[in-house]
Amino acid sequence: MNSVFMDAAVGDDARRKHVYDGQLFVYSPTPSSLAFIEFAKGMLKQAFGSLDPALAQFNMPVEQYAAILAELKPKFIHHPTSKECIRGILSELKCDPMATYFDVPRMRSATSEGYLTSGIAYAFHPHRDTWYSAPMCQINWWIPIYPIQAENAMAFHPHYWGRAVRNGSHEYNYAEWNAVSRKTAAQHIKTDTRKQPHAEEPMELDPQIRLLPPAGGIIIFSAAQMHSTVPNTAGRTRFSIDFRTVHLPDAEARRGAVNVDSACTGTTMGDYLRGSDLAHLPEDLLRAYDLPKDSAPEALTPR
Numbered sequence: 011m012n013s014v015f016m017d018a019a020v021g022d023d024a025r026r027k028h029v030y031d032g033q034l035f036v037y038s039p040t041p042s043s044l045a046f047i048e049f050a051k052g053m054l055k056q057a058f059g060s061l062d063p064a065l066a067q068f069n070m071p072v073e074q075y076a077a078i079l080a081e082l083k084p085k086f087i088h089h090p091t092s093k094e095c096i097r098g099i100l101s102e103l104k105c106d107p108m109a110t111y112f113d114v115p116r117m118r119s120a121t122s123e124g125y126l127t128s129g130i131a132y133a134f135h136p137h138r139d140t141w142y143s144a145p146m147c148q149i150n151w152w153i154p155i156y157p158i159q160a161e162n163a164m165a166f167h168p169h170y171w172g173r174a175v176r177n178g179s180h181e182y183n184y185a186e187w188n189a190v191s192r193k194t195a196a197q198h199i200k201t202d203t204r205k206q207p208h209a210e211e212p213m214e215l216d217p218q219i220r221l222l223p224p225a226g227g228i229i230i231f232s233a234a235q236m237h238s239t240v241p242n243t244a245g246r247t248r249f250s251i252d253f254r255t256v257h258l259p260d261a262e263a264r265r266g267a268v269n270v271d272s273a274c275t276g277t278t279m280g281d282y283l284r285g286s287d288l289a290h291l292p293e294d295l296l297r298a299y300d301l302p303k304d305s306a307p308e309a310l311t312p313r
């Protein structure tokens with residue numbers, strides 16, 4: 011990990027290889043990413059009425075705020091327009107729609123001054139998505155909906171690229187998480203008691219990299235990157251969109267980032283939809299990735 015590519019004129023094959031090697035990519039807004047944030051802003055406006063969504067947290071009790079997000083976020087995730095925008099972005103950034111699968115997008119909110127950091131607005135501690143049953147070939151796409159600044163961005167922690175950290179991923183199974191924890195997200199307002207994989211040793215978070223693309227700009231990174239939500243001190247809630255992609259031939263050939271410390275089981279592979287026709291990944295591939303609980307190699311469970 012040593013480079014940030016800006017509006018790189020490389021094809022998707024070369025880009026994925028760089029991403030698996032830990033490089034970061036930033037793109038200027040594309041027509042579809044701009045359409046996507048406009049769509050998101052419209053939903054936010056509707057949800058918060060006359061209040062500026064980035065400032066609404068200062069004007070209502072946190073329970074009411076959490077209830078608004080709990081209604082808004084699932085609507086955004088599952089709206090057909092969201093899928094269309096993702097397909098547009100993938101096409102604009104030269105991904106093969108026959109080989110590229112994506113999952114439904116999430117809308118994230120990072121409130122300022124610790125107003126709401128659990129449940130529906132979970133503030134992510136330093137983690138790799140691969141601790142959460144993502145395949146090593148998963149690629150993450152992250153888009154700010156409004157302008158961001160260093161004080162309300164997300165951070166990468168390059169010290170941990172390719173370096174193992176003792177962590178709780180061996181206790182995480184995606185199917186189990188889906189069955190129990192996700193349903194209760196909105197109930198966790200003051201604290202979050204859901205068990206998530208954390209680093210289990212002191213972390214060196216500096217040096218860290220905070221990329222600050224304009225609203226609608228796109229950050230692309232490996233699911234194996236150590237990253238976190240910056241504690242927001244900007245005085246404005248940060249809203250962002252993220253989604254993930256998997257490239258079928260890479261998944262079949264087990265190409266991707268090197269797994270240094272992810273020992274979770276289960277798999278998110280069942281979530282991805284093909285760019286061309288929204289078909290799921292082949293059944294045999296899903297089975298091959300779906301490790302049963304407690305079956306991860308001992309070498310990947312540093313203790």
Ligand SMILES: [Fe+2]
Pocket residue numbers: 134137138139237
């Ligand atoms: Fe993440």
